[in-house]
Amino acid sequence: MKWIINALKGFWTILRRPSKAAVGIVLFMGFAGGLIFWGAFNTGMEATNTEEFCSGCHAPIVAEIQETIHYANRSGVRAICSDCHVPHAWTDKIVRKVQASKELFAYFVTQTINTPEKFKERRAHLAEREWARLKKNDSLECRNCHNFDYMDFSEQSPRSVRQHSTALASGDNTCVDCHKGIAHKLPDMHKVDGWQ
């Protein structure tokens, strides 16, 4: 115990004493250290955005996307979990990642979705949270790729034009109001607006 205190004291003395190294070297070391820390932090965070990482807990739900248009399509563009569920802007991303630490607690400690049965039971709750999040940020993650200003109505089917040129254009509705369950199976929809 004593040696730890001594080591800490020694470290503190080093910090307090003016450095004998040149200012340039000290600055360079700080710069290099910052670079390494920043790189490691971001790489670590990016690693939590991969399909393999998500599958660790959400395996059944990751499997569901594979037959949908966002995963299998003619042009080879693919959206993975993080493209829709993690904001792209850095500050928003950090906020979401901190929120996700609570979800880790739910998975590992209170164990709310650790079996397919429990997951099925909780599916409506999880879906509603995600719909509310997208509703609140005006479907930001959809709009990272689908820009309303770039939509060519002449290329859309009449059904789509009718909705996009009215409710979406006026801002009354946002993408997720109609496009629910585009990448996943749906929970019980009988009480959800627009479904029956």
Next chain:
Amino acid sequence: MKKSILLTLSITLTLISGFAVSEERGIGGVESLRGTAELEATRVADPMKKVPRDQVDIESSYVFQPPLIPHHIRSYEVSLNANKCLSCHGWKNAKQMGATKISVTHFTNRNDEVLADVSPRRYFCLQCHVTQADAKPLVGNSFERVKSLQ
């Protein structure tokens, strides 16, 4: 003598039938819808048919035909949890969505009692209503619509 004749005859017949069988093994040279692929061989699959995104309403061929679906339905969920078809074709939303309403026949149960909502036996739309791909008929036929629908 009699025995040896019988023996020769049976051997000859066995040989002949053996040849005959070896000639007609597999599909026996008969071409079918499956092509000329032998039974034990796996034929190369036909290309998948594409369902057009939108097409003009497909007219009925006979009275009481379940109308065909004139649009694609990829990833449209019809399950215990959700029915994507009814979110447009149900009576509640049909007018707003510009969709065809489901027929009143869908509200009766098997005792001919009218229910307040879609009868459970009519819930799974794709049992009767199906999409149409632009596929060439496999065999020719001379089917004609009934007069009243022509």
